[in-house]
Amino acid sequence: MALGRPIGILLAKELRTEFRTRELLVSTLVFVLIVLVLFSFTFDPTTAESRRFGPGLLWLALLFAGSLMLHPSFTREQSNDTLVALRLAPIEPVSIVAAKILANFCFLLVAELVLLPVFAALYNLRLLPVLGRLVAVLVLGTLALSIVGTVFAAISSQARMRELLLPLLLLPLLTPALVASVEATAGLFEDRPALPAVWVGVLAAFDTIFLTVTWLFGEYLLEE
């Protein structure tokens, strides 16, 4: 069965639900902003120091934001009992997961693009010369976060203590993606900016592997 059309329709539905209230997007933005400002108190944010710590701070803030904000993508369906309706639809179950991954990817990416200038201003980093490559790293890293994050949101929504459980499951598993994104971003803030090929490779491998695993096993999470 074709996956494209159902994914498109479901993605439109996810985006419509979100942009009616914008609660997820706004709270993610505010959360990352708070974390970035708080981090600036933990060390002296001069240019040299920021270059060393900046990429790590940015990605940690995004990871924390993701582990909190991806949570509603399944609990929202549960509270309205709409997941049953989605499952009854004559579509591949995996397209429900795929649409949610894409929707979360869009939310996080929009938030990041808004935050990027703020981050650069707060930490005195020059973005414009490396903007294109930085966006490429952001896309790969955010895809990693949203694939695993969405699947684990489906897992944690079926357990007790779900709000606490999602970060616990998500953060250790994302270690390789965090290391790769931070190193790739750090390479762009060096004196001679260069995109380290090996870390982009790790990110691409992470995305490919977990997209495949989700495609193979994701649908089991939706059964009743």
Next chain:
Amino acid sequence: MASAAHAMETKKTGTQGLATLGVALLLAVAGYSALFVAPTEATMGLIQRIFYFHVPFGWSAFVAFFISFLCSIGYLRSRAPKWDWLAVSSAEVGVPFVTVLLITGPMWGIWWTWDARLTSTFVLWVLYVCYLLLRTLIDEPERRAVVSAVFGIFAAFDVPLVYFSIWFFRTQHPQPVIGAGGSLDPRMRDVLLLCWAATLGLLALLLRQRYRLEALRYEVECLRLESDRRGPGPQGFATVSNPGRSG
């Protein structure tokens, strides 16, 4: 009928006792050869003998997690509860094995260093602790089995990525690396393999015990769910005791 079941149970306990004895003997022989038979290492001296338990426990832990991974896939494909029992048993036996690995490593001399292998093993340990934690937070047996199988598969695919990324990260930033390297004395290798056999025996023994415990636990859970479905009150007892009273 009852006596046959009883005899079978006795026989089971018998073989189990024998297996326990065998593994204990193997562990004793392995311990003896690690301490007295293997030659003393030239530069590190006596402390190097930790190696004969440090490394085999690590290898056996990886065997345990690999079994858990295969069983998770097996469960999702077949939906037979036994795969789930084996998956949780091997993860639960693997975690203490990695704990031994993480404790015997620092005994080697350095308490903690952000060495590549140590760091990635620590992440591995956290991943499987989270797997076990997840299982405690879902009550319904079938849901728990499905959800934790999916998480187990994700964790297993993550392990090589963790090892590669941290290894590459650390080799970029110079760090002390505790690596074997070089060649191993044949006597040392033989003792190492003997110790590995002993820890594998221990793994099998614990796995078998834990598997049976999980099977019993599953049975109890099913009975409890059944009795919940029948509703509260002692109707079950009433129907049994009535004929006796009337007769």
